[in-house]
Amino acid sequence: MSDARTASAYWGRDGLERKILEALAAAGKNLESLTIDDLAPVDQFHSGGKAATVRLARLASLKPGTRVLDVGGGLGGPARTLAADFGCDVTVVDATESYVRAGAALTARVGLGHRVTHQLGDALALDVAPGALDVVWTQNSGMNIADKDRLYAGFARALRPGGRLATQEPMAGPIQPAIFPLMWARDASMNFLRPPNDMRAVIEAVGFRVRAWEDVTAELSGSSAGSAVPAHAIQRIVMGDALEAIIEAGHRNRAERRIVMIQAVCERA
């Protein structure tokens, strides 16, 4: 199976839009007047939640009218934030069909269909004209992808000269191995993290200049930690009973520096 099909089988869930709406209703949200902040617990599927998305968008100096491709953009929480709060036009591409469908429904529900579109696709085979984009955005999405050279070469190809890659990714820390289960992998067969220095070398080798490279492990750790995960969080909806073990392993992976979280902005030379 390809990375994309394996990822889709791992992440996909039936009836996701219904489950998300039920969780929001149970949390007391009015489904007829949902805001993107109401959605944040259920559609920002990464460490640090919406605050991490805003942090990265500021790091990348995103401006209104910027053409963004969000690769592995999931349910579209980051994309809707970039559209609503930063004025960007965003295409979300993701390998998991149930996320693409639920994401498009949520985008329509909050009236952002003119700014955000959702497509099924593989990060390793982007359907984008060379040089068409201002920004490639990718947040907690490359963990299941082994071929990092091909992944980042595809990002570089899709960007115009001077265009930027804005990324938040878990990377392998100085202590190995990681403790399983991880949010993205039950065992080592789906976990393709590399150390920050290796990742940086891959990114530079395909033609990027690193403009910012920040270790945000400590800063972003709070919001995916134990009781801080609300009852209606997407992590609970997707992972169900497996979440407690994932949270426990996550504490150790962070505390023991087995996994670090990096935000980076890189410019296509």
Ligand SMILES: C[S@@+](CC[C@H](N)C(=O)[O-])C[C@H]1O[C@@H](n2cnc3c(N)ncnc32)[C@H](O)[C@@H]1O
């Ligand atoms: C943890 S979720 C992050 C979603 C989103 N970036 C966010 O932060 O809310 C990881 C996402 O990566 C996607 N993904 C994994 N491998 C992929 C691939 N080869 N091509 C496209 N999407 C992929 C999954 O389908 C999933 O939606």
